[in-house]
Amino acid sequence: MTALGRSRQRDRGSATIWALTVGLVVVLFGVAMAQVGVAITARRSAQVAADLGALAGAARAIEGAASACGRASAYVVANGAELRDCHLDGLDLIVTAAVPTRFGTATAAARAGPVA
Template identity: 45%
Template sequence: MTGRTGSGGVGRACSRPGTPPRAGGVRRPGRDRDRGSGTVLALGLIAVLMVLTLAVVGLARAVHARGTAQTAADLGALAAAAAVQRPTGTEPCVAARTVVAANDAELTGCTVTGEVAVVSTAAAVAGVGGGDAGAGGRLLARATARAGPAP
């Protein structure tokens, strides 16, 4: 006997010829072990994605801080060199400190030799640590720039 018997689809149905019908409510052994494994897999993937997202955000913050420190160093060195070449009564390192502070960084070094100014800066990585620059676990991005006449 293959297929359905009787009229209107009432009777026994076989999925394949020669396959005995399954009794209602009886489960195959071993299939219950896999229940919920998709949920565990999905939670694991979500956790991995969250860790990767946090890593990428941290890296983006560090790159931004490095750009801030380099921009502040470049502009501070230009301000110091301009103060040397066009004396206005302002000391070159004071001019550099003002420009660096306006660019959200901290002046960590300033050297003027002749008409050449070398400025070093540090900028804090946003959202990491606290306290004074360099202390308290705060991460700093550092940069140095030189400005003056061509050598």
């Protein structure tokens, strides 16, 4: 057997290993990008919940913090988030909402009040 023939015998099956490695890298990249998508979606959901909660609660800011935050909490929970913080700053209502994910919690804050 020649040297070329022996070299080909040793390389036999290496393409399969390379194809499996490339396939595994592609799958792992896809999983990582899916997790990034989940985090982005959770952050946007938290922002929507905070925005709507702040707008709904600001309509009741004149009645006091308890009434405004109660209304904000109802809207935040209805949008699939939890109310982390709610307080009045003059007539501006500041709401912080959170959406849990497998890898952490996405939070967002919003402020609503009368136009100056």
